[in-house]
Amino acid sequence: EAGVAQSPRYKIIEKRQSVAFWCNPISGHATLYWYQQILGQGPKLLIQFQNNGVVDDSQLPKDRFSAERLKGVDSTLKIQPAKLEDSAVYLCASSWGPQGPFTDTQYFGPGTRLTVL
Amino acid sequence: AQSVAQPEDQVNVAEGNPLTVKCTYSVSGNPYLFWYVQYPNRGLQFLLKYITGDNLVKGSYGFEAEFNKSQTSFHLKKPSALVSDSALYFCAVRNQDRDDKIIFGKGTRLHILP
Numbered sequence: 001e002a003g004v005a006q007s008p009r010y011k012i013i014e015k016r017q018s019v020a021f022w023c024n025p026i027s028g029h030a031t032l033y034w035y036q037q038i039l040g041q042g043p044k045l046l047i048q049f050q051n052n053g054v055v056d057d058s059q060l061p062k063d064r065f066s067a068e069r070l071k072g073v074d075s076t077l078k079i080q081p082a083k084l085e086d087s088a089v090y091l092c093a094s095s096w097g098p099q100g101p102f103t104d105t106q107y108f109g110p111g112t113r114l115t116v117l
Numbered sequence: 118a119q120s121v122a123q124p125e126d127q128v129n130v131a132e133g134n135p136l137t138v139k140c141t142y143s144v145s146g147n148p149y150l151f152w153y154v155q156y157p158n159r160g161l162q163f164l165l166k167y168i169t170g171d172n173l174v175k176g177s178y179g180f181e182a183e184f185n186k187s188q189t190s191f192h193l194k195k196p197s198a199l200v201s202d203s204a205l206y207f208c209a210v211r212n213q214d215r216d217d218k219i220i221f222g223k224g225t226r227l228h229i230l231p
Binding site: 004040041042043044045048056058059091093104105106107108109110111 | 149151153158159160161162163166207209211218219221222223224
């Protein structure tokens with residue numbers, strides 16, 4: 001079974017530039033998550049999709065971050081414009097379905113390491 | 118509000134010795150509890166989870182965790198450490214009774230010394 005795919009693996013940009021990350025979840029997984037992991041911290045949920053609808057985006061800085069999941073499969077996360085404090089690893093994860101005891105297990109991609117100069 | 122604490126930034130254990138990585142949590146209802154491991158330049162991998170029932174949960178790679186409701190803890194354990202267990206370990210919690218997001222701890226780096 002193929003895992004969660006993310007690209008690019010690394011990205012270096014200057015502040016005020018734009019950047020986009022792509023995620024392809026495990027086939028059949030209805031729920032997709034984007035996390036931000038700052039060095040020395042645990043992952044923080046930015047946005048959660050159930051199929052192509054947003055379930056939770058309460059911690060997404062909506063003035064600069066946006067995400068979409070067209071057709072309920074692949075997803076993109078965009079930052080525009082980037083700030084220095086956006087330097088982090090951006091993790092994508094997926095799970096089978098709505099949150100519950102047997103569907104909560106999340107499978108993570110390798111992440112995209114973003115450096116903002 | 119829910120939260121999770123991993124009080125140790127780093128744990129050092131000699132190979133072959135038992136290991137414990139500590140985790141305490143706070144939720145207003147019943148918790149789902151998770152442990153994930155992160156190897157360098159890789160995403161998080163699921164180790165085990167507590168849903169309900171038996172307080173001792175067994176997971177991947179010989180790891181287990183004990184749910185202690187009175188102490189609100191979910192410590193990760195392994196009877197005999199391997200050098201390959203060296204990695205970053207994250208505890209996470211979600212409230213069973215509400216549709217809350219999962220919250221991760223800050224992580225504990227485990228060093229197994231040969």
